[in-house]
Amino acid sequence: MALKNRDAYKALEDVLGTEYISEEPAVLDSYAFQWGAELFTDTPFLPRSGAIVLPHKTEEVQAIVKICNKYKVRYKAISHGWGFYSALGLDENAIHIDMRRMNRIIEINEKSMYAVVEPYVSCAMLQAETLKKGLNVNMIGAGCNTCAMPLTAHQGTGSGGVSTSCGDRNCLAVEWVTPDGEIIKFGSLGSGNGWFCGDGPGPSLRGIIRGTQGVMGGLGIFTKAATKLYPWYGPPQPELEGASPYYRFKELPPNFDIHHPIFPSWDKLIEAAMKIAENELAMMIFRLPPPMLCEALTGSGDEGAELLAEIQQESNGRPGFLVIIAGSTVAEFNYRKKVLAQIMAETGGEFLSHLEKEDVKRMFLWSETRYSGGVREAFRAVGRFLGAIGDSAMFQTSTRLMLDCMELKKEFQKRGNIRADDGPDAIIGMIFENGHTGHAEQLIMCHPTGAGWRDLMEFTVECEKLAISKCYTAPVTVWGDDAHDRWGPHLCNYHLWLRKIKKTFDPNGVSEAAMYISAKE
């Protein structure tokens, strides 16, 4: 199944050269393979696109987009291309634009604390360079293998959000190829003043293209963007030891510590997390449920299962979270330690003993600094996951919604199609900007094949209904027309405005919007 419109293919080939375009079925299938494809096709493959193209610079992206508009060929750009969102909605009348050749770090500005990147720069690549300058990046929660650009990785939330915020807040100036092929530079860049600000001096379109969950590839292509950077108090080039899969700091960096406190109740957990955040103590507050915590801490699934039994015995149902404290000076670090101890005393928190082992601290501190959750935690145990993805409003409310969803999950686990040996608690939680906002998710894991996916989808819909009935705000997974139509009426009919935006900026409807919103009336 090659691109149907042969004139379009020829025009793309003329722009890119034969080396950077392919319609080989094997190549197309490698892009069609995605986790989560099973939700739509009952196979690990989504429908193939008509061609894959690999642009190298903004002008080439613009030329591709103009060709697509001319020939009414839909397109979708991907950076690291992880997840069904990257390929959904494509067919032989559409192309996939793989941005991997646009992989340059344009600038790291130490003084103004931002970095300008192209779409294929990963969080790990950027962090490796910023740490050398005493700066840290917002590490995306799906893992450092994701895009560092604060526009492409969905919400852009991560475990360190308490000190490094999240995508919508970190997005500064942007270079954007609009759906119909115009190159727009906005924020301070729009008035020739560099990359330091997303909203001016100069035109601001940040609200149009970003928001909480971004446009999921459905509104043109972002070719460069600046992201905020944050202080890093650790070594500029961390010295590590160990071999795969047990890499760790050679020594725990000065003025850093990591704990996993557990609490007598969820109320106490929320109280403690918010106190730590509001007192600006933490570099990271990250709620990993015990099964995922144990995956993160171990080198294999079997080790993870052993550790889970040990940790469950010690915690005995008491929920906890991960906290990293760091100080720029000994005095600051000691102050933070003291306040943390005080909060623990006030909330009945105890440190989980496994995380108090020195070698475990050295490993986990580096893995959380670098990786921020990801493949090990979410995929190794079962192969696939999804679930109720909460809102990004307040940590407290998001967590409470997820606790309600946990009760629902118990019912689904009884059906036997989704993972149940991990218990009902699969709540991930994080706090942004010292408590300003927060986020929580309730995950379900299931094998890629079988009835698990259908239960998983049903569970997600049930959770949505619950959220609507209890007047929580929209989750960050409102993807596609149906979801927007469900939520819009409960939230000031925002979806009608979103459609107007789509229609205005994408008059030919070629920027594939299966994960965003269409311009339908």
Added chain:
Amino acid sequence: MLKDYREYMTICARCSNCKFIPQYRISSYKYAYSCPSISRYLFHAYSGGGRLATALSMTDGRIEYSDNLLDIIYKCQMCGACDISCKYGMDLEVLQPLYEFRVKCIEDGQLHPVHMTVIEGLRKEDNMLQKPKAERGKWAEGMDIKNITEDKVDVYYHVGCRYSFDSELWPAVKAAVNLLKKAGVNFGIAGKDETCCGGRAYDLGYLGELTKYAENNVEMLRTAGVKTVVTSCSDCYHAFKVLYDKIGMKGNVEVLHITEYLDLLIKEGKLKPKKNITATVTYHDPCHLGRLGEPWIHWKGEIITEPSKRFHHEPPKTFRRGAYGVYESPRNLLKSIPGLKLVEMTRIKEYTWCCGAGGGVVDAYPDFNMWTANERLKEAKDTGAEALVTACPWCIRSFKDAINENGDTLKIFDVVELLEKSIQD
């Protein structure tokens, strides 16, 4: 068989970790990538995960053979970087299905024309370089070395195809022989009777050739009553130690790389590096000695995928994740040389960047071989080293050819050459 790996192919998360060195180890933007194939050919199909998806697509009957598909399959050095980078996060096999994909291609008659020529040469001349087998022992002329087909020895020194026929590289094997003699080791070679190990043929997908040469070599060792094999070639080391074990033919023969053996001899006080060599060098880990040289772990069982439980193996499976390759011995040798300064590149040990020669790339895609080697040379030069030292003739040939092409001044040595210089009377 390829279809036996279907579960792993399905469970790939498509996270792209296979394209990078282990994420925890990324210490620079410049040297973050691990896979030469995706780095050079760019489309996702040219990555470890992309090849798994392609293999799954083939297994499920979604695609058919084409020239482009064979291009995807064979433009890969089989260096195993993808496998290591994946397995620090996941419990799945990446490289093994890729081997099986190639084996399937051969079974299905989907042969690469250049590889066919190489294999025809192997069948006729027992070597991978299409050289007359009568010339195999020429490198040892005048060196007075015992022959295991005639003499009783304790150690068999296997030279390998590349070192046997590439006369520019002979100083390295001659140095090894001199050191073994100096240490008083009772060793022998097979001279003109030495044959290929079969490892590189297996890399191309020719399982039958691996089996045939394993039988030949094991029989030769049995007849000679030798229990220890020492080799200077990383590919041969991998074949004797790992692949022969994988196909159940290794027996109880001890296999050591020359760097491991010399390291032992130094520790036993039988060799003492004395002479000063004032130089700054960097060490390139050959894939077949390092991450691929990790001992084979036999496992036979089932992958359990009950929906309500975590995915697991019955009995539990220990994965080869690259930690137990030969990394320290060559470094110990370099560190034992007075005056020599070893500086490390960014991508080392289990996450080294390949030289470019493996998987038949040196034969079928010489431009890709050179591109990959040149990428490594850039990294070596960034350390400030004046020489790149390694422990594999295929790597040395790649780097020397790249330097001949680009006119670089970086020097290339086998570790053993430097050691001999430091030990000479």
